[in-house]
Amino acid sequence: MASAGHYVGLDVGGTTMKAAVVNDEGLPLSTPVVMATEPERGQDAGLETMCETIRRAVAAAKLTMTEITAIGVATPGLMDIKAGLILDPPNLKPWKNVPVRDHIQKAFGLPTVYQNDANAATYGEYWVGAGREARSMVMFTLGTGVGGGIILDDFIVEGEHSHGGELGHMRIESPAHGRLCGCGSRGCLEAYGSASSVVRRTREELATYRGPSKLKEYYTANDDVLTAKVIFQLASEGDALAMEIVDDTAYYLALGACALIATVDPEMIVFGGGMAVAESFRAKIHEYTTRFGLPHPVKKVKIAFAKLGSDAGFIGTGGAARLALRQGKV
Amino acid sequence: MASAGHYVGLDVGGTTMKAAVVNDEGLPLSTPVVMATEPERGQDAGLETMCETIRRAVAAAKLTMTEITAIGVATPGLMDIKAGLILDPPNLKPWKNVPVRDHIQKAFGLPTVYQNDANAATYGEYWVGAGREARSMVMFTLGTGVGGGIILDDFIVEGEHSHGGELGHMRIESPAHGRLCGCGSRGCLEAYGSASSVVRRTREELATYRGPSKLKEYYTANDDVLTAKVIFQLASEGDALAMEIVDDTAYYLALGACALIATVDPEMIVFGGGMAVAESFRAKIHEYTTRFGLPHPVKKVKIAFAKLGSDAGFIGTGGAARLALRQGKV
Structure with missing residues (x-):
């Protein structure tokens, strides 16, 4: 169909950037092109890598630039979305005040839309992933932090x-009782529900845990490589301590x-990231949400796991470009 | 101007309902018409009272029904906004599943928009009150509860x-440490920041407070009529205990x-209700918000008090009707 749209979605992270062209159905036209971000090379080099990633993504889709409808770019905060500026995010040091939207818009002469990476990934799941049928959706992404x-x-x-x-x-806990978060505050969901916090809480429990535990055995042998994945795996095998950690995690996420x-x-709350896999974990989050949430809406809210994995980023970024265009915002 | 809009805003509460016609600038064309809701007389009587209140508001504005552009109706929850239904809110007993929007739409043959009363009041402040210049605004209304x-x-x-x-x-506090809320849960903002909670926390403090205190003297003589207003008044006069209660309240609201x-x-967070008066209280909320909120946005967020008082309800309800019409939603 000649009139169909083609949207480049470029998802810039601290380590790599990924891009692919998606169509109006949210399908990527190739596997994503991945390039190293190397922020330490400076922001001019970074902008050039972004342009190159976009060019390669268009080539990978077997298209030419004239066939592209719009470009979406997403970066991690801090940022000024309206101004199209990367401010000074910790994982893109030493970049500062990078006019990413205008640069890319000028480089390609195409409508360019700038978005926060977590918002873009959420939009990806909303558009063609877990929230495809939902009118409204919230997503929590559980990784090193909670996005x-x-x-x-x-x-x-x-x-x-x-x-x-x-x-x-x-x-999810007041500053008076809350765990310390990486941001310096106390009680943030991230201090409880991120993969890193799962590991941290486990280490703390292990310090005093006296029962028999495969988790304890694993930890004694591999304390430097303890991961949330291992903890969830051992919980699924019935280890009591691991199950307790997973149960607590479900409770914390439910409070969120x-x-x-x-x-x-x-209408729907989606959890994404490496921990959001087992149906039993999803069911537990749902159960705690029902128990601790507002009685009327908790009967109806859908709790689901993300479906697109790390593709949500570039798909949603392309989708955000398409959405802004359709809403007359660019 | 012949083409100018006239919107009836009807704000239905458990005790009274209020209506007035507002124009495109959000100005009421008369003082509001007030009628008793008397939910105990049943929902058919209630619907008739609503229609009568609307008719009187139009008459009070010296207009005829043919000069009305649209009607807005707001009620307290529980409700189904999309379906235009009052479900079974506790303060409108024994009403149940009342098709309020369709009833009024048919009665007058005019576009009719249904909204939650707290949302409508917030829209009123956003449209022509404290948030007039703001692009986005959240409002907390502090009364018996927190809306x-x-x-x-x-x-x-x-x-x-x-x-x-x-x-x-x-x-604002986890269920493990939180105060019991009227809703049956623990840790809700309402259990800390409502006018009723201010009184409840004060009574608790007074039970063990040993210092000299005007508040204690007042309470000993008037324990049955202790109000948040008195507590705020005594705080403004320098009473240490009252000041502590007010300070705690600012902290709790800041966490919200x-x-x-x-x-x-x-862009802006507005507090409304009888307690939201003194600039020193607003400044304290702002201070705690700056201290406990996300570093970047707290530098810019505006914290303000509501300006329209109880008029926000009917003004915002009329405004919500106008907004829906302009957005093509009715």
Whole structure:
């Protein structure tokens, strides 16, 4: 179909950047092109790598630039989404005030849309992933930290200061009782629900745990390589301590879900990242959400796991470009 | 101007309902008409009272029905906003499944828009009150409970299950440590920041407080009429215990503000209700928000008090009707 759209989605991370062209159905036209970000080479080199990644993605899709409808670029915060600026995010040091949107727009002469990477990944899941049928969706991404995004009726909640959907820094415990978060505050969801925090909480438990435990045996032999994946695996094999850690994690994430229910009351809440795999874990999050959330909406809210994996980033970034174009925002 | 719009805003509460016609600038064309709701007389009587209140409001504005552009109706939850239904809210007993929007639409043959009362009041402040200049705004209304609403770029966050902006039931303390809320859960903002909770926390403090205190003297003489207003008044006169209660209240409300900053990151956060008066209280909320919120957006977020008082309800309800019409939703 000659009139069909082609959107480049470029997802820039601290280590690599990935891009692919997606069509109007959210299907990537090739496997993503991956290039090293190497922020230490400076922001001019970074901008050039972005352009090169875009060019290669278009070539990989067997298209020419004239066949591209729009370009989406997503980066990790801090950023000014409206101004199209990367400010000074910790994982892109020493970049500072990089006019990424304008640069790419000028380089290719195409409508270019800039978005936060977590918002873009959430939009990807909303558009063609777990939330495909949902009108509104919140996503929590569980990794080293806890990322997030909120989409309400095709409206991406960017926030007035580009901090919309910073769900890892929503508190689930007051500063008086809360665990210390990497951000310096206490009680943030990230200090409880990230993969790193699962490991950290496990180490703490192991320090005093007296029962028999495969987890303890594993840890004694491999304390330097303890991961959330191992802990979840041992829980699935019935290890009591690992099960307790996983159960606590479900409870903490459910408190996060409950907070979103009381604020934006979405149709669906999605969890993504390496820990969001086992149906039993999903069911536990759902159970705790039902127990601790507002009685009326918790009966109806859907709790699901993400479907697109790390592809959500570039797919959602291309999708965000398409959405902005359709909404007349570019 | 013949083409100017006239919107009836009808704000239905458990005790009274209020209506007035507002124009395109959000100005009421008369003082509001107030009628008793008397839910105990049944829902058919209630619907008739609503229609009568609307008729009287139009008459009070010296207009005829043919000069009305649209009608807005707001009620307290539980409700189904999309379906235009009052479900079974506790303060409108014994009403159940009342098709309020369709009834009023048929009665007058005019576009009719249904909204949650707290969302409508928030929209009122956003449209022509404290948030007039803001692109996005969250409001907390402090009364017997804590109500709330979220408006993002002219989008009223209704929620998928009509529970958007139930900010009183967002937790600021985990269930493990939290105060019991009227809803049966623990840790809800409402259990800390409502006027009733201010009184309850004061009574608890007084039980063990040993210092000299005007508040203690007042309470000993008037324990049955202790109100948040008195407590705030005594704080402004320098009573140490009252000041501590007010300070704690500012801290709790700031934690609520911080949660909204990490989720929707609004341009402005507004507090309304009888306690939201003194500039020193506003400044304290702002100070705690700066201390406990996300570093980047807290530097820019505006913290303000509501300006329209109880008029926000009917003004915002009329405004919500106008907004829906302009957005092509009715």
